[in-house]
Amino acid sequence: MSRPNIALIADPSSPEGCREYLAEAVELLTGAPPVRVDSRHFATGGSGRCAPDGGRLRLQVPEERLDFVPDVVLLYEIPPHRRRDLAAFQELLESHDVVTLAAGPEAWRTATEKNLTVARFERDGVAQMETVVLSDPALAEAAEAFERLGGDTWARPVVGTGGDDTFHVTTPGQLAEATAYYAGHGTDWMLSRDAGNVTPDGLRHQFRVFVLGEQVVHAREHLQPEPDTPCNTCRGATPVHIDPADLPPRLAELAVAATASVGLPFAGVDLAPENGGVVFEVNVQPAFVDGAVEVAKVAVPYVQAHLDAFDLAGGGSPRGLTASA
Incomplete structure (x- = not known):
């Protein structure tokens, strides 16, 4: 069968390098x-053009001399604050039978906007730490939530990435600072009860579980020597790779359930075994680390899933392709 035309559509301004x-x-x-x-060409207001082509979708970026009909689209590494602007493009891909695991804009939004994730988990019974969503609260309102959550909490923005703008809040003074910080940035935020996810030797830890369909394809534990800092690798946490067979079954089940709850076919789920197992968030486009390890264990299965879907759909003949060098 002929090799499909594969488009890798990503935002080059992202520092993660998943592309x-x-x-x-x-x-x-x-x-x-x-x-x-460059994904920004097909965001709202972008210069990219989408035109019907024999029941398929032709993508054109005139200034880059790019004009082709993709069979497969890898839409990845889109910063959270830019995802909404790609909703119309996602809908076009779906309506023209382009093979992609980019899901739809509703699933992206549910996982990206963490207040929606919390509500979806509540609906579906996915275990999580108690959370209060706050929108420009007075300090008294934030203080009431802080006290109700036991005075040991994490504050985070509704939309964020890499643990940025996330704080461990354990005192009224820290709460006042967080409240003022989010007010100054004009963002809604959340307070969540601390999960107590600290190892006996004092390391904050959590698991990142990669789910593809209903299968865990890879996992890693993040060990953070600074217990007041988020467990992201970009914030200093050390990743320890785990074979899916060695992941505690409860965590694997939770990760698959959380991914299904938000409606994604692929995700990176952050969770901890404490409190019986709780999910922190579902990452639409989880970052890869450690070079060859996650190329083989995550990137290859992700791309292969697209190729399998293409074959299942009947494949196709090569489409016209013109692109600048």
């Missing part, structure tokens, strides 16, 4: 690199 892992995976599996496209 490099995915491009490597595409070349490993197909023998050819993907066509790279």
Whole structure:
């Protein structure tokens, strides 16, 4: 069967570098690199054009001399604050039968806006720490929530990335600072009861579980030597890779349930075993770390899932492709 035209559509302003892992995976599996496209061209107000082409979708970016009909689209590494602007593009991909695991805008929004995630988990019975969503609260309102949550909490923005703007709040003074901080940035935020996810030797820890469909394809534990700092690798946490078979079954079940709850076909789920197992969040496009390890264990299965879906749909003949070098 002919090799499909694969577009890797990502935001090059992102520092995570996931697009490099995915491009490597595409070349490993197909023998050819993907066509790279700046996602901002197809966001609201972008210069990219989408035109029907024999029941498919032709993508055009005139200033880059790019004009082609993709069979498969890898839409990845889109910063959270830019995802809403791609909703119309996601809908076009779906309506023109382009093979993609980008899901739909509703699933992206549910996982990206953490207040919606909390509500969805409550609806579906996915275990999480008690959380209060706050929108420009007076300090007295924030203080009432803080006390109700036991005075040991984490504050985080409704939309954020990499643990940025997230604080461990354990005193009234820290609460006042957090309240003023979010008010100054004009963002809604949340307070969650601390999960007590600290190892006996004092390391804050959590698990990142990669779910593809109903299967865990990879996992890692994040160990953070600063217990008041989020457990993100970009904030200094050390990742320890875990074979899916060695992951506690309760965590695997929770990760799959959380992914299904928000409606994603692929996700990176952050959770901890304490309190019987609780989910912190579901990452729409989880970052990859450690080079070859996660190319093989995450990027390759992710790309292969697209190729399998393409084959299941009947494949197709190569489409016209014109792109600048």
